Amino acid sequence: MAATPRVRGTRSEASEQRRRRRVWSYLVLVGLAVFFLFPLVFMFVSSLKPDGQILSDISGWRAFLPVGDVGLDNYGAVFDRVPVGRFLLNSLLVTVAIVGLGLVVNSMAGFALSRLRWRGRGLVLGVVIATLIVPFETIAVPLVYWVAHLPTLLFQDGALVYDIGWLNSYKVQIIPFVANAFSIFLFSQYFSTIPTSLDEAARIDGAGWFTIYRRIVVPLSGPAFATVAILTFLPAWNQYLWPTMVVQDEKLRPVMVGMQYFFQDNPAWGEIMAYTSMITLPVLVVFLAFQRAFVSSVAASGVKG
Amino acid sequence: MRKPLAIVAAAGLLGTVALSGCAKANHDGTPSGNGPTQISMWTHSAGNPGELAVYKKIIDEFNASQTKYRVVQQNFPQGSYNDAITAAAAARNLPCLLDMDGPIMPNWAWAGYLQPLELPAALTDSLLPTAVGRYQGKVYSAGYWDAALSIFARKSVLEKNGIRIPTVDKPWTLEEFDAAAARLKSSGYATPLDLGAADKGEWWPYAYSPMLQSSGGDLVDRTAMKSADGVLNGPDSVRFFTWFQKVFKNGWANSNGPVGNQKFIDDKVALSYTGVWNAQDALQKVGSDLLILPPVDFGKGPRIGGGSWQWGISAGCGSAPSEGAREYLKFSFQDKYLTDFADSQVVIPATAGAAAASKYFGPDGSLHQFAVLSQKFALVRPATPGYPVISTTFEKAAKDVMNGADVKSTLDRAVQSIDSDLKSNNSYGN
Structure with missing residues (x-):
C-alpha cells in the first residue's frame, strides 16, 4: 500500500518529463518550420510591395510583413510584361508529358533490365548507370545540332508535310527527357525485389511479358512510380537552359525562361516576386498533395529534386 | 496482347504528330506560292514593352510599305539572348536579322555568324561613331542609339x-x-x-x-x-x-x-x-x-564606354532575304524611328537629326548633357573576337x-x- 503513491509519483514525473520534452521538440520544429518558410513569406510579401519599398524594407523585419504601400499592382504588371498564362500552360503540358511518358518508357526499360534474361543485360545496365555522371550541359550543344536535323511531320496549310528540324516545338522540350537513366535504374532495382515466382506462375498460366509487366509488376510497384514521378516533375518544371536553346517562339516558352523578362537594366523586383509566387504555386500544390510520397521518395532514393 | 500495343503505338503516333503540329519552322526565304520573302528577326527585347512597341511600329510600317518582303519578329529575354544565339548558330538556325551588344560583334563576325552589313556609307556615316560596329575594316553592325x-x-x-x-x-x-x-x-x-x-x-x-x-x-x-x-x-x-x-x-x-x-x-x-x-x-x-x-x-x-545594342545580318541568310534585311534596316534608320526609340527607352539617338527632334536629347532637352558626354568622351571596347x-x-x-x-x-x-x-x-x- 505504501509503495503505490511513490510509483504513481514516479509515473507522473516521467509523463511530465515526456510532455516537456515533446513541447521543446515541437518548439524547435516550429522554429525550424518558420525559418524555412522565411524565403516563401518574403517572396509573397514582397510581391505586394513596390520596388522602392522592397529595397528599403530588406534590412529589417518589415521585409516579412505586409506593411506599408501594399497592393496587387505587381501582379497586374506581370501580365502586361509576360504571357504568364501561356507560359504556365506550356510548362504544365511539357511536365505532364515528360512525367507520363517517362513512367511508361523507363518502367518498361527497368522491367527489361531486371526481369528478362538476355545477353548483355548487365553491360547495358552498366552503360545506363554510367551516363548518370555526364552532366547535361556537356551534351547540350551537340544535342541542339542533332535535334535541329531530325525529320519531322508538320501541319501546314491543312496538309501533313515532311520537314527537317525539331527546334521550336513542344516535342523538342519533351522527348529528349523522357528516357532517364536514374529512373530506369530505380525501376530496375525496385522490380528486382518482386519475387520472380510470380512471373513463373503467370507464364504457366499463359501470360506474356507485357501482361506480366502490366498486370503483376506495375500494380506492385506504386512507391517506385510515385518516386519517379516526383523526381521527374521538379526538373521538368524547372527547365531553363534547354528551352532557352531550342525554343524561339514565345508561344512555346515555359515559365522559367519567362523569369528573365524581368531582368532589364534595373530588375523589377516586385514583379519578379509576383511572378515567382505565381509559378511556385503549382509546385507547392503538387508538394502538399503528395507530401507523404515526396518525403518517402527522398528517403528511399537518397536524392532530392 | 496485340490490342494494347496497337493502342499505345497509335497514341504515340498521334501524340507525335500533334506535338509536331504545334511546331513553327524558322525558315527565311520565299514561302510556297508567290508570297513575300520572309525575313526573320530576333531581338533581345522580350519583357520590355516600350522597346517592343517601337519595333512593332517599324515592322508594321515596313511590311505595309512594300509587298516584296515580310519581316517576322521573335523576342528573347536579354539574360538568355546570347545563349539562344549561340545555340541557333550551332544548329545553323540563325535568323536573317539579329541584334547584338556592340562588343560581342567581332566575336560573332569571326565565328562566321555575321556577314558585312553593306549599308550605304551615307547612312552609317550619319550615325554616332560608337553606334557603328567595325571589324577588320568592315561594318558588321549598326545601332539606333547609344548609352552613356x-x-x-x-x-x-x-x-x-x-x-x-x-x-x-x-x-x-x-x-x-x-x-x-x-x-x-x-x-x-x-x-x-x-x-x-x-x-x-x-x-x-x-x-x-x-x-x-x-x-x-x-x-x-x-x-x-x-x-x-x-x-x-x-x-x-x-x-x-x-x-x-x-x-x-x-x-x-x-x-x-x-x-x-x-x-x-x-x-x-x-x-x-x-x-x-x-x-x-x-x-x-x-x-x-x-x-x-x-x-x-x-x-x-x-x-x-561606347557601343550598345546594334543590328546585324547573319552569314547564313540567303541572298534574297539578305537584300530584304538591308531594305528593312535602311527603312528603320529613319530619324523618326530613332527619335521614337530614344524617347521611349531614354537612350541617346544615333543621328544628329533624331537627337534634335528628341524631347530629352535635343539642344533644350533635360538630358542633352548625355549626348554631349557621348560625343566627347565615348570609346568603344576593343574590337577583337x-x-x-x-x-x-x-x-x-x-x-x-x-x-x-x-x-x-x-x-x-x-x-x-x-x-x-x-x-x-x-x-x-x-
Missing part, C-alpha cells in the same frame, strides 16, 4: 560641402574626386559613392575600363590586338587599380546592392556612377537639384582587387589568361 554613363549628384549637396561642380570642359581631376569623396564621407554619408559594384557581367568592363583608359591603361594593346601585356598590367593600370582598391578600403563605396540608382534616389549616397537609362527617374525624383556630371579625368582625359574572354577576365580581376587582392599579381594573372586565349586562337587572325 555619368556621375549623378545633387547640386545642394555639392554646394553645401564646398565641392566644385565640374563641367565637360573642366571635369574633376582624380585629386578633386578623392577630396570630394573624403569630404562627403565626413559630412555624414556612410558610403558617399555608388559605383555600381553590386552589378555583374558586362557592366564591369563597360563601367570601369573607361576609368582604366582614362588612367593610361587599357584592356589589350589595341594597335595589334595580340597581347594585353604591358597594357593591362602596366604602371598606369597598377596605379588605377590601386586607387580602385582604395575606394572600397576607405569605405567610399561598397559592393552592396541594390543594382540601379535607388541609393542615390534615397539620398544614401551623394554621387552615383550610372547610366542614361536611370536619368529620367532621377530627374522626376530629384528635380532641378539633379546634376549630370562628366566622368573623372584620371590623367589622360575623361572616358566613358577575344573580347568575351577579355571581359570576363577583367571582371574577375577587378572584383579580386576590390576584395583586397594584390594588384600587380592579379593583373599579371589576368594578362596571362587573356594572352593565353589570344595565343591559342592565333590572335583571331589579327
Whole structure:
C-alpha cells in the first residue's frame, strides 16, 4: 500500500518529463518550420510591395510583413510584361508529358533490365548507370545540332508535310527527357525485389511479358512510380537552359525562361516576386498533395529534386 | 496482347504528330506560292514593352510599305539572348536579322555568324561613331542609339560641402574626386559613392575600363590586338587599380546592392556612377537639384564606354532575304524611328537629326548633357573576337582587387589568361 503513491509519483514525473520534452521538440520544429518558410513569406510579401519599398524594407523585419504601400499592382504588371498564362500552360503540358511518358518508357526499360534474361543485360545496365555522371550541359550543344536535323511531320496549310528540324516545338522540350537513366535504374532495382515466382506462375498460366509487366509488376510497384514521378516533375518544371536553346517562339516558352523578362537594366523586383509566387504555386500544390510520397521518395532514393 | 500495343503505338503516333503540329519552322526565304520573302528577326527585347512597341511600329510600317518582303519578329529575354544565339548558330538556325551588344560583334563576325552589313556609307556615316560596329575594316553592325554613363549628384549637396561642380570642359581631376569623396564621407554619408559594384557581367568592363583608359591603361594593346601585356598590367593600370582598391578600403563605396540608382534616389549616397537609362527617374525624383556630371579625368582625359545594342545580318541568310534585311534596316534608320526609340527607352539617338527632334536629347532637352558626354568622351571596347574572354577576365580581376587582392599579381594573372586565349586562337587572325 505504501509503495503505490511513490510509483504513481514516479509515473507522473516521467509523463511530465515526456510532455516537456515533446513541447521543446515541437518548439524547435516550429522554429525550424518558420525559418524555412522565411524565403516563401518574403517572396509573397514582397510581391505586394513596390520596388522602392522592397529595397528599403530588406534590412529589417518589415521585409516579412505586409506593411506599408501594399497592393496587387505587381501582379497586374506581370501580365502586361509576360504571357504568364501561356507560359504556365506550356510548362504544365511539357511536365505532364515528360512525367507520363517517362513512367511508361523507363518502367518498361527497368522491367527489361531486371526481369528478362538476355545477353548483355548487365553491360547495358552498366552503360545506363554510367551516363548518370555526364552532366547535361556537356551534351547540350551537340544535342541542339542533332535535334535541329531530325525529320519531322508538320501541319501546314491543312496538309501533313515532311520537314527537317525539331527546334521550336513542344516535342523538342519533351522527348529528349523522357528516357532517364536514374529512373530506369530505380525501376530496375525496385522490380528486382518482386519475387520472380510470380512471373513463373503467370507464364504457366499463359501470360506474356507485357501482361506480366502490366498486370503483376506495375500494380506492385506504386512507391517506385510515385518516386519517379516526383523526381521527374521538379526538373521538368524547372527547365531553363534547354528551352532557352531550342525554343524561339514565345508561344512555346515555359515559365522559367519567362523569369528573365524581368531582368532589364534595373530588375523589377516586385514583379519578379509576383511572378515567382505565381509559378511556385503549382509546385507547392503538387508538394502538399503528395507530401507523404515526396518525403518517402527522398528517403528511399537518397536524392532530392 | 496485340490490342494494347496497337493502342499505345497509335497514341504515340498521334501524340507525335500533334506535338509536331504545334511546331513553327524558322525558315527565311520565299514561302510556297508567290508570297513575300520572309525575313526573320530576333531581338533581345522580350519583357520590355516600350522597346517592343517601337519595333512593332517599324515592322508594321515596313511590311505595309512594300509587298516584296515580310519581316517576322521573335523576342528573347536579354539574360538568355546570347545563349539562344549561340545555340541557333550551332544548329545553323540563325535568323536573317539579329541584334547584338556592340562588343560581342567581332566575336560573332569571326565565328562566321555575321556577314558585312553593306549599308550605304551615307547612312552609317550619319550615325554616332560608337553606334557603328567595325571589324577588320568592315561594318558588321549598326545601332539606333547609344548609352552613356555619368556621375549623378545633387547640386545642394555639392554646394553645401564646398565641392566644385565640374563641367565637360573642366571635369574633376582624380585629386578633386578623392577630396570630394573624403569630404562627403565626413559630412555624414556612410558610403558617399555608388559605383555600381553590386552589378555583374558586362557592366564591369563597360563601367570601369573607361576609368582604366582614362588612367593610361587599357584592356589589350589595341594597335595589334595580340597581347594585353604591358597594357593591362602596366604602371598606369597598377596605379588605377590601386586607387580602385582604395575606394572600397576607405569605405567610399561598397559592393552592396541594390543594382540601379535607388541609393542615390534615397539620398544614401551623394554621387552615383550610372547610366542614361536611370536619368529620367532621377530627374522626376530629384528635380532641378539633379546634376549630370562628366566622368573623372584620371590623367589622360575623361572616358566613358561606347557601343550598345546594334543590328546585324547573319552569314547564313540567303541572298534574297539578305537584300530584304538591308531594305528593312535602311527603312528603320529613319530619324523618326530613332527619335521614337530614344524617347521611349531614354537612350541617346544615333543621328544628329533624331537627337534634335528628341524631347530629352535635343539642344533644350533635360538630358542633352548625355549626348554631349557621348560625343566627347565615348570609346568603344576593343574590337577583337577575344573580347568575351577579355571581359570576363577583367571582371574577375577587378572584383579580386576590390576584395583586397594584390594588384600587380592579379593583373599579371589576368594578362596571362587573356594572352593565353589570344595565343591559342592565333590572335583571331589579327
